[in-house]
Amino acid sequence: MAPAAGDPRPTRHQIVIIGGGNAGISLAARLRRYGANGIAVVEPSSRHLYQPLFSHIAGGTAEVSEATRPQASVIPRGVTWVRDAVVDIDAAQNTIHLASGDQIRYDQLVVCPGIQKDWDAVPGLADAMASKYGASNYEIELAPKAWDLLRDLRRGTVVFNLPPGPLTCGGAAQKPMYLACDYWAQQGVLKDIRVILVVPTPTVFTEAVANKELDRKIAEYGIEVRYDSEITAVDAVARTVTVQDLGAESSLGGSETVAYDVLHAVPPQSAPDWLKATDLPKPGDPSGFVEVDPETLRSIRYPAVWSLGDAAATLNSKSGAALRQQTQVVAKNLMAVLKGKSVSAKYNNYSACPFTVSRSTVVFSEFDDQYRPKPSLPWKGIMRERRATFVLERRILPRVYWNLILKGRA
Template sequence: MTTSAMHHRVLIIGGGSAGVSVAARLRRARVDDIGLVEPSDTHYYQPLWTLVGGGCAPAKESARPQASIMPPGVAWIKDAALDIDPDNRTVTTAAGARVTYDQLVVCPGIQLDWEKIPGMAEALRTPAVSSNYTYDLAPKTWQLIRDLRSGTAVFSMPAGPIKCAGAPQKIAYLAADHWRRQGVLGDIRIVLVLPTPGMFGVREFAEELERVAARYGIEVRTSSEVTEIDGEGRRIVVTDHAGGTREDIGYDLLHVVPPQSAPDWIKATALADPGSPAGYVEVDKHTMRHVRHSNVFALGDAGSTPNSKTGAAIRKQAPVVARNVVAAMRNQPLPASYGGYASCPLTTARGRTLLAEFDYTMRPTPSFPLIDTTRERKDMWYLKRYGLAALYWNLMLRGRA
């Protein structure tokens, strides 16, 4: 294969919400010669997939052509990045192209490690197992929920950082609410397996979620993980890390969430955090600049910042990265700082949502100070179902929010 070479003043790896948002903001700041590396034809609004799995939205509503959301004036390199050499300021792509840069923004997203839990990848091909973490499987989740009238339903969450850490709980509550409406909730045992010691990392939201779980009669296993899956036999092993015990549970419905990490190719670069097996790009948690390479920035799910990996976090990180990239291009001090803001709209029923907002302090940081967002609310449901998607497509991806 012959190789080609090109150069951009700013090169962005990843055309998801982070990459497109930063590109749009840089263009609005009149930065020219921006290249964006992204192989996909389709762009997904992934927060909708929980509602797809819960029977509250069609999957097609989450997808749009990648070409339709690319900022004007940005060179789309329709290829996949495979390596970064920060010393020589070079990115190598799957097609063999070598792209050099002055400033690099790394946001390739997160990797779903289905193989890390024995039996998980194989179980997804069986009739009773699904996951809202892929576009293709989210509709299957709703089919399983709709068809179940009795038996045991298990909803699991892995250890370690994952994108949208509330999603494993959200689908359990939407399923329970559906079964309640159908009059079969009393015939279904619901088990929620969480690796954390509590329902949520912020006390106010954890207390509300405990009330929600109790209302539905959900058995919550904290400090626990699903460590083995027998898809054909419809059985799982749940390991309690606090008590050191293992429990074998049969299921009629299983919703799984895979462990997650930086893409393998990122782990192999000099940008990865050497102290973390997950291999996230090691950045200063406030400036988003790499700790060893001053012309490299990272944001989104592949960055090492210790916040929750959510779209709302990216919405706050993107303007920080854009402003700091412009400053770095001018050899000026970095003016912008990210405070760790993240938001997780936790759907607790069809028509009810708890809006959890917090930052590095792990304290509530509400955007709506006149209303109590630490409780389930109907208006927050409409924000989740319609408002946030409109904000995403019309403002965030255009560098306006």
């Protein structure tokens, strides 16, 4: 709608990118390398975070400082940083509305604000995170607390979980568990610690090669797995979780109450609430992710809108590895549109997840949307447990991220 009399006219940019995380910054940098101008990134946070290291922080193999940089330091040269939060998108009028009350008009819009952690979706879960005994590698503030709790434990019960539904890098939920188990084994106390993993699926991972490797590590560490199950409630005072069986027998009300000494939790996740309320998600989709063509990453109903990363309703498993290819596709297709050409770049649903299964080894799984193996690196046996892939994931990839990916060069 038009601004009211006396209101300032909306600012206009040729390309507006919502979100200054991996997706937004790497895309802006790549577009600049391709010659695009008039780019604005809308991002309220003053910090830029490298999320793959959160698991290492929670597992005691990285420091918080390694995963954070000032947001201003990663904004590409020639790109305008709008430090504000989006509260609405009027795709019919090519306008976004900001928390400050300002508006921005756009020629092309890219929606990549990331994913929302729904801590309140499980009764008592937020209270547990605020207590002395709960932590998570899915929040930068809770990750160092996780390592403090896991490092100091010498006996008792630890519960880890993976929630049902879409989430960012689902494999990350398991990484601190393996890092902690290896640490406890080195300290000689693993035999005195009961480790329980709750997963909503019949296997710990869907891709077969990685799943076999993870099953082997689970047996090695003596981890108890509750398959086809989810945590439906937490009592932070009593330190118990309710584990509900999601299988066929769940119709009989099968549930288990488990007492814990430490709870490492991953919350249910969805699109940001403000995004759910726009016209961009598929009608009737409660997750609220932006409806796009899964190959071109262009909105089905609004040709000037694109989406990638965790906020896009794509077919792949959400991950940074998937995002790297998506960024290239969106950049090429968006530039084609600006030049009056047809879009031709297509995303192939690739994703990957490096599982840190010990403090020196990784299972590096690469797969498509059907969880079929899709290795891209020329290493024989890369999807098996390897020390070399630990070096890649822990040492090399962070440097690639800060120095190449965020600059649109990888």
